[in-house]
Amino acid sequence: MDGDYNQRYDCVVLGAGLAGLYAAYLLRDASYSVCLVEARARVGGRVCTWREGLSGQHAELGPEFIDSNHTRVLGLAKHFDLRVSTRPSFWGASTMPSPSRAAQRAWRLFWRDVRDYAAAIPEPRCAWQVPDALKPLDRLSMRDWAMQRGVWQASAPLFQRYTRNMEATEPEQLSFLSVAAQEAFYGDGVDAGVYQLRDGTDTLPKALASAFVARGGELRLDAPVHAIEQREESVCVYGVQSGKPYTLHARFAIVALPFPILTQLEWTPTLSSARRDALALAGRGKVIRTLIQFRTRFWRKQSPHAQPNQPDINALWEETDLQSGETGILSFWVAGEPVERWRRLNEAQRVEQCLQTLEVMYPNCRAQVLAARSYDWQADPFAQHAYIYHAPSYLTEALPSLRTPEGRIHFAGDYLSMFVGYMEGALESGEAAACAVANALR
Ligand SMILES: Cc1cc2nc3c(=O)[nH]c(=O)nc-3n(C[C@H](O)[C@H](O)[C@H](O)COP(=O)(O)OP(=O)(O)OC[C@H]3O[C@@H](n4cnc5c(N)ncnc54)[C@H](O)[C@@H]3O)c2cc1C
Structure with missing residues (x-):
């Protein structure tokens, strides 16, 4: 087959955003053979x-x-x-007029509630494991909660400004529990x-890519993947590089693609229904x-x-x-x-x-x-969103299954971390996937 590379890698990493770059860099640094494939002609993904x-x-x-x-x-x-x-x-x-005193008071009341619930989350690092009593709060939106508490009317524009600035969405689309969970996770004393x-945010992905290649890692740009096949002892990745089809074989794969892309690839066997259902909840x-x-x-x-x-x-x-x-x-x-x-x-x-x-x-x-x-x-065809927000039910019902590997395939990306939609979350998820693959390879 055209471009069928017989070399078998320890791991193939899909997507050279920060999650994939960091996973590939860590595995190569530990002397594993790694091929990193990227659809664009540059590294960095949403870092641009x-x-x-x-x-x-x-x-x-x-x-x-x-x-x-x-x-x-x-x-x-x-x-x-x-x-x-x-x-x-x-x-x-x-561009928003200064909020009235009543709006500011209502806003403060809302955040007092958020902090009370944040204090009730025992393990903020894995906030999806909240006590059962808190789980119903994940089905409520920020707006639902504000309406129930009677603070929506006075301060709707403040809610809107917050969710648009921070979460790239609307108050009615964001889980109230996730707001509390992020408050717990961030805690006091963090300067946002x-x-x-x-010298530009892209200096970070470029530095990771140079270090990966300098250590002998293989980086393929302009090489979008369209299919992934999992066999008993290996993973095959199918794509097209500069117009030519290619196939890569590896013992493991780390899929570090933006979540909207995942259901558009061809999977053999098909992606589990649990993962598909979970992906549908991602905002x-x-x-x-x-x-x-x-x-x-x-x-x-x-x-x-x-x-x-x-x-x-x-x-x-x-x-x-x-x-x-x-x-x-x-x-x-x-x-x-x-x-x-x-x-x-x-x-x-x-x-x-x-x-x-x-x-x-x-x-x-x-x-x-x-x-x-x-x-x-x-x-952007290789991003299809800016960054994730936790829609109702995503935190408690989707995140745990999305963080689980499927056989030889591990997942990484900012949507898997409690650093929700941040570069830090992408790196954290890449590190976790690299550790899991390194353990399996040992
Ligand atoms: C407008 C905006 C503002 C932001 N502001 C901040 C901020 O101030 N601070 C902060 O920390 N974070 C911010 N973020 C979020 C941050 O950019 C992301 O969290 C992070 O870059 C995600 O990294 P990733 O590796 O998970 O995903 P990506 O960077 O999306 O990487 C995925 C890679 O997969 C590639 N890919 C896609 N499809 C295929 C395919 N079929 N085959 C092969 N490769 C493929 C993509 O091209 C991409 O390179 C912002 C994001 C945006 C868009």
């Missing part, structure tokens, strides 16, 4: 730094914020000598979003990010002329606060339900919407535009 045409600056179309408890991200950055920095002069704005990789967070580079950073020198009335844009902030130069880049965040409207616009129309909003704050600023990009993660 825009650099072209920006005259030496860069900005993130995917992740950028690193929390103080993201120890794997921070540890790897140190290990690979990547510059990490806090963001002392971070500029940001909201304080760090950034100074596809929606984000469109728009980035615009301007000749000067006028937002630092002038106060906004007026408050814009564009609730679809949940937040805007500067991307270049750690970068030198006169020019600067702003990021516009559209997430959750408004994405459904924005995805019907083309890239130029989305940029135009952002500029119209910004011109309410800073009249005539469009005269300073140098470059712009807008990216819809739902339309």
Whole structure:
């Protein structure tokens, strides 16, 4: 068969996002033979730094914020000598009017409830194992709970702002128990979003890929997988690389693909019905990010002329606060339900919407535009969402089965971790899968 590679690897890893890269790197570092296959022509997956045409600056179309408890991200950055920095002069704005006192009071009451339930979760690291008495809370949405407690009416926009910013969804689609579980898991004393990789988030996946290849790992880019077959003693992976079909044989496989892709592959034998049912409960967070580079950073020198009335844009902030130069880049965040409207616009129309909003704050600023990009993660064929959110029932009914291997096939990806939809979660899941495969190979 064309491209049938007789070499049998210890492990084939599918997907060179952070989960797959880290799993492949750890296994290769332990001297196992590993082939890592990736559909795109680059590594990093949802880590995607825009650099072209920006005259030496860069900005993130995917992740950028690193929390103080993201120890794997921070540890790897140190290990690979990547510059990490806090963001002392971070500029940001909201398009939402300031909330009333009543709204703030209702919001505080809600979070008091969340903290009470968080304290009742005995093992936050595996929050899916909550006591039976708490399980019904996983069937309620954040909005359901707020309605029951009588705090929804007063503070609906605050709930919406929170879920769109953090979870890329709406309050009625997010499990209340998951909110409490994440509060328990994060605990007190975590500084959220304080760090950034100074030279671009993509420096991390690139460093992992270089280290993997330097140690003798095999990396195949532009090689989407379309079928996986599990035999008694091996796993066969079928794909197409640069237009040519290939087959890979390995003793084990780690599938580190975004969860929406899993049910689109051909599986022999078929994926278990438990996994299919569980995948149907995973929430596809929606984000469109728009980035615009301007000749000067006028937002630092002038106060906004007026408050814009564009609730679809949940937040805007500067991307270049750690970068030198006169020019600067702003990021516009559209997430959750408004994405459904924005995805019907083309890239130029989305940029135009952002500029119209910004011109309410800073009249005539469009005269300073140098470059712009807008990216819809739902339309990306190799991601099909931005990041997971825990829809009702996902935490207690889906996560345990999704974390379980199927024979020789192990799974990794940010959707399997309590670092929900974070780079740290991708790394944690990759580490867990690599450990499990290494144990089985020993
Ligand atoms: C807009 C946005 C903002 C974010 N902000 C943050 C943030 O501030 N902080 C943070 O920590 N996290 C953030 N995240 C989440 C973070 O990007 C992800 O959690 C993490 O990158 C996921 O890594 P992964 O390896 O699990 O998945 P992915 O990065 O999606 O990797 C999966 C890989 O599989 C490949 N693939 C897909 N199909 C195939 C196929 N058929 N064959 C072979 N390969 C295939 C993909 O191309 C991809 O490379 C953000 C994400 C987005 C989109």
